[in-house]
Amino acid sequence: MSATQATRPERKKKVAKAAAEQAELAHKCLYYMSLMREVEDRIERKLYRQGKIVGGVYVGRGQEAIPVGTALLAEPDDVLFPSHRDMAVFFIRGVPLGRILAQYMGRVDGLTRGRDGNMHMGDMSRNIVSIISALAATVPVAAGAAMALRYQGKNGVAFSYFGDGATSRGDWHEGVNLATVQKLPVLFICNNNQYAYSTPLSAQMACANVADRGPAYNMPAEIVDGNDVLAVHEATKRAVAHVRSGKGPYLLECKTFRMTGHSAHDAAHYVPQGLFDEWGKLDPITQLEAKMVKNGWADQEELDRVHSRVRSEVDEAVAWAEQSPYPDPSTLLDGVYENQ
Amino acid sequence: MSTTYLEAIREGLWEEMERDPNVFLLGEDIGIYGGAFKVTAGFFEHFGQKRVVDTPISEAAIAGAAIGAGLMGLRPVAEMQFADFISCGFDQIVNFAAKCRYRWNAAVPIVIRAPSGGGIHGGPFHSQNPEMWFVKTPGLKVVAPATAYDAKGLIKSAIRDNDPVIFLEHKALYRRIKEDLPAGDYTVPIGKAKVVREGRDLTIVTYGAMAWVALEAADTLAGEGVSAEVVDLRTLLPLDRETVCESVKKTSKVLLLHEDTRTAGIAGELAISITESVFEYLDGPIVRVTAPDTPVPYSPPLETAFLPNADKVIEKARWLFRY
Numbered sequence: 111m112s113a114t115q116a117t118r119p120e121r122k123k124k125v126a127k128a129a130a131e132q133a134e135l136a137h138k139c140l141y142y143m144s145l146m147r148e149v150e151d152r153i154e155r156k157l158y159r160q161g162k163i164v165g166g167v168y169v170g171r172g173q174e175a176i177p178v179g180t181a182l183l184a185e186p187d188d189v190l191f192p193s194h195r196d197m198a199v200f201f202i203r204g205v206p207l208g209r210i211l212a213q214y215m216g217r218v219d220g221l222t223r224g225r226d227g228n229m230h231m232g233d234m235s236r237n238i239v240s241i242i243s244a245l246a247a248t249v250p251v252a253a254g255a256a257m258a259l260r261y262q263g264k265n266g267v268a269f270s271y272f273g274d275g276a277t278s279r280g281d282w283h284e285g286v287n288l289a290t291v292q293k294l295p296v297l298f299i300c301n302n303n304q305y306a307y308s309t310p311l312s313a314q315m316a317c318a319n320v321a322d323r324g325p326a327y328n329m330p331a332e333i334v335d336g337n338d339v340l341a342v343h344e345a346t347k348r349a350v351a352h353v354r355s356g357k358g359p360y361l362l363e364c365k366t367f368r369m370t371g372h373s374a375h376d377a378a379h380y381v382p383q384g385l386f387d388e389w390g391k392l393d394p395i396t397q398l399e400a401k402m403v404k405n406g407w408a409d410q411e412e413l414d415r416v417h418s419r420v421r422s423e424v425d426e427a428v429a430w431a432e433q434s435p436y437p438d439p440s441t442l443l444d445g446v447y448e449n450q
Numbered sequence: 451m452s453t454t455y456l457e458a459i460r461e462g463l464w465e466e467m468e469r470d471p472n473v474f475l476l477g478e479d480i481g482i483y484g485g486a487f488k489v490t491a492g493f494f495e496h497f498g499q500k501r502v503v504d505t506p507i508s509e510a511a512i513a514g515a516a517i518g519a520g521l522m523g524l525r526p527v528a529e530m531q532f533a534d535f536i537s538c539g540f541d542q543i544v545n546f547a548a549k550c551r552y553r554w555n556a557a558v559p560i561v562i563r564a565p566s567g568g569g570i571h572g573g574p575f576h577s578q579n580p581e582m583w584f585v586k587t588p589g590l591k592v593v594a595p596a597t598a599y600d601a602k603g604l605i606k607s608a609i610r611d612n613d614p615v616i617f618l619e620h621k622a623l624y625r626r627i628k629e630d631l632p633a634g635d636y637t638v639p640i641g642k643a644k645v646v647r648e649g650r651d652l653t654i655v656t657y658g659a660m661a662w663v664a665l666e667a668a669d670t671l672a673g674e675g676v677s678a679e680v681v682d683l684r685t686l687l688p689l690d691r692e693t694v695c696e697s698v699k700k701t702s703k704v705l706l707l708h709e710d711t712r713t714a715g716i717a718g719e720l721a722i723s724i725t726e727s728v729f730e731y732l733d734g735p736i737v738r739v740t741a742p743d744t745p746v747p748y749s750p751p752l753e754t755a756f757l758p759n760a761d762k763v764i765e766k767a768r769w770l771f772r773y
């Protein structure tokens with residue numbers, strides 16, 4: 111018996127195992143992406159229009175692959191800085207759906223207890239840091255969190271999320287420079303959805319890609335198809351391995367498109383319809399489903415089951431959030447300081 | 451035809467741009483999009499790209515570039531998308547713009563427009579009243595109009611002024627108030643308060659959206675036989691102490707009102723100014739109604755509790771009247 115003959119079944123087993131893992135990953139991704147789509151649809155198209163959400167609403171429709179493909183690789187010690195279109199990060203870290211909806215509705219069970227709205231929320235028990243509105247303000251903060259992870263001897267990574275427009279802020283450049291010169295464990299994740307409010311990328315920066323900013327900081331930078339969740343996941347794996355090994359930050363630019371206006375009140379007339387049509391065909395959820403069927407990882411019935419499971423989870427969460435009371439005005443002064 | 455507060459600002463900007471080719475605009479999404487609040491809608495089409503500059507999301511660069519252009523003799527009007535983001539350009543404004551004149555006698559004739567204020571469910575980062583960050587800075591001027599008339603007249607004065615002006619436009623007023631404006635060019639002087647309602651028994655001193663709250667309160671108080679005078683500051687720096695003190699001399703009682711948070715709000719400065727100048731005229735303690743010392747909360751019941759309103763003013767005014 112030759113050596114090759116002996117290992118053939120082994121190799122077959124390995125291939126089968128890898129395929130099973132891919133299938134499992136695909137299922138997980140589909141669930142989280144569909145959940146984000148459904149929750150945000152309810153928020154933007156129902157609750158906001160019904161007047162149950164009164165503040166600004168910014169959704170990540172069409173960009174779900176980015177928070178999902180990246181955050182699935184976060185370890186418990188890692189700390190995440192989701193931006194305003196990265197809702198799935200909260201699901202993946204185990205924040206209950208109802209609490210997210212309560213946040214949008216200004217109820218006491220929201221993560222900020224009614225003090226702030228939409229994606230302006232965090233939870234240090236899950237290592238999620240809240241953004242402030244000022245774009246890229248979290249970038250230097252992520253560098254500091256990474257400094258702490260290293261200081262504390264944890265092999266953790268800070269996941270810093272932002273859009274293309276945010277990279278114009280001085281805070282972004284200061285944070286990235288500090289992180290690179292200190293070789294801090296930060297993974298910079300850009301959702302390049304090609305518009306910042308009404309401003310197209312070409313009016314935002316003179317370089318063609320956000321990744322082009324990497325070399326200026328001697329930081330490895332990679333462009334990935336942000337509408338292909340498995341590709342995002344694969345690229346994140348590489349990036350995280352680099353960062354976790356102590357080699358310093360890594361910039362992952364996920365190319366995608368903002369399939370909505372900037373916010374619920376913006377009809378985005380400034381975006382040529384052709385772009386919506388073109389990118390609509392590249393929807394990350396539809397693409398993943400097609401791949402799953404083609405590879406025999408799921409049949410249509412299974413996919414339908416995922417969507418109905420998602421719908422009923424969201425129904426339940428909305429009902430729960432609507433039961434949550436508004437904060438009592440007598441608590442207005444509470445919590446400005448530790449013991450107050 | 452009546453003009454809204456927002457249209458008044460738009461008209462003021464438009465007429466100044468027609469009048470002076472050195473006036474130009476810069477900011478985020480102000481061109482083709484016409485600005486987050488549509489104040490500059492139509493400007494790009496009319497004045498072109500050279501005079502309506504869409505910038506990246508870079509508030510420090512917006513403020514800094516305005517300063518540079520101003521030093522060179524242009525008259526830039528920069529827009530902050532929300533006043534809350536002005537903090538991102540803070541150093542340029544409080545250290546660069548504010549100190550050029552005093553240090554080396556260089557003029558920085560710039561205007562920074564900043565949509566400020568709460569009452570729109572904007573939460574902690576889209577509702578702030580950042581005036582006192584700048585009122586603490588000698589070299590700046592800070593204006594905060596309450597009416598469409600003043601908004602138009604003050605934006606014109608701000609553009610013509612040879613020093614840096616922070617122009618706070620209250621978001622809650624944008625489309626809520628309107629009035630008939632005179633045809634043709636007029637300005638409202640920076641640094642001049644205005645008695646917007648005459649009264650005998652007490653004075654309410656305020657500015658911005660709270661001027662309307664004060665007038666509403668004064669109406670109710672009138673029905674109870676309390677005659678309240680209302681002074682609209684209109685400019686916070688330089689502060690028109692004289693008009694305030696004249697009113698206090700007349701009524702002998704004063705209630706200070708602002709939407710800004712309590713500690714180190716303009717009320718504190720007014721109180722000491724009144725004490726310094728007209729203490730002997732006072733027939734009661736100086737009182738104030740303000741927002742509390744918290745960030746601006748998002749949830750409606752919290753924001754309602756946070757914001758001063760007519761009821762809170764009336765209650766305090768009754769107490770003061772009886773004092």
Ligand SMILES: Cc1ncc(C[n+]2csc(CCOP(=O)(O)OP(=O)(O)O)c2C)c(N)n1
Nearest residue numbers: 243244245273274275276305306307531535
């Ligand atoms: C410092 C600052 N300036 C302006 C804004 C207003 N604003 C909110 S989101 C946005 C566009 C952001 O674009 P990008 O970073 O590309 O993220 P995207 O919304 O496209 O996901 C702007 C201008 C802000 N939040 N912060």
